[in-house]
């Protein structure tokens with residue numbers, strides 16, 4: 359399913375696993391989506407768009423790919439939703455254990471369940487920031503707790519979950535929802551301070567999960583269940599920039615790209631969003647590297663590190 363051997367066609371020298379600070383795990387899974395199918399084609403379209411994107415970021419004056427981006431083998435386990443979630447969790451764990459900055463591209467939103475499970479085991483007091491049109495807080499749906507409609511239920515129980523851009527949910531999800539940590543789209547539209555308020559609710563270690571349907575369908579139509587009234591490009595970047603500057607972002611995923619050849623601008627938005635997030639993450643690295651050369655994770659709230667050291671990989 360890879361279009362090239364490296365992410366965005368970057369030179370091999372920046373794409374070898376040993377030297378890469380960043381790992382990208384594609385998860386082309388679409389087992390439980392209920393409306394429009396096609397999120398399994400998301401990683402391929404994202405990678406193709408990434409190849410046609412400039413790799414110099416004007417805003418940060420950086421070429422973040424030089425930090426090294428290793429494109430891992432895709433997770434293709436799809437026998438059951440539970441098996442897929444477990445396969446994602448194992449893969450994420452393997453690279454966390456190697457001190458990589460782990461990123462994923464889906465696939466439908468249920469792929470985040472396994473990713474968040476491993477991040478929450480690895481980092482103390484983890485905050486999960488979810489940008490999404492849908493709350494995704496059902497405990498189970500159509501017979502599985504690993505359905506895309508349940509993508510954030512486990513995170514709501516195990517992490518400090520902050521939900522942003524929500525504008526579609528079932529009434530029953532209110533019983534699970536921590537409304538102090540929810541930024542509904544209709545409220546954000548009339549509140550100039552939502553970014554500050556959301557950041558105030560975060561602990562130091564932050565994982566970000568972006569369901570592309572969180573964006574407004576006017577700028578991202580190619581997704582399985584579009585909803586009007588979503589986030590626009592620059593307000594999203596301002597929010598993300600604020601998180602990357604003030605918190606320790608430990609990893610992220612982007613999900614629910616459902617490519618359609620007539621809507622290929624969506625693929626390019628996803629590609630640019632991914633690269634922007636890496637650019638924000640590593641933009642101050644040159645300065646940090648001068649001050650402190652070793653790239654360890656001490657003082658950053660690692661926990662249960664030891665249990666990851668035994669998985670033989």
Ligand SMILES: [Mn+2]
Pocket residue numbers: 467490491492494506509569
């Ligand atoms: Mn979602």
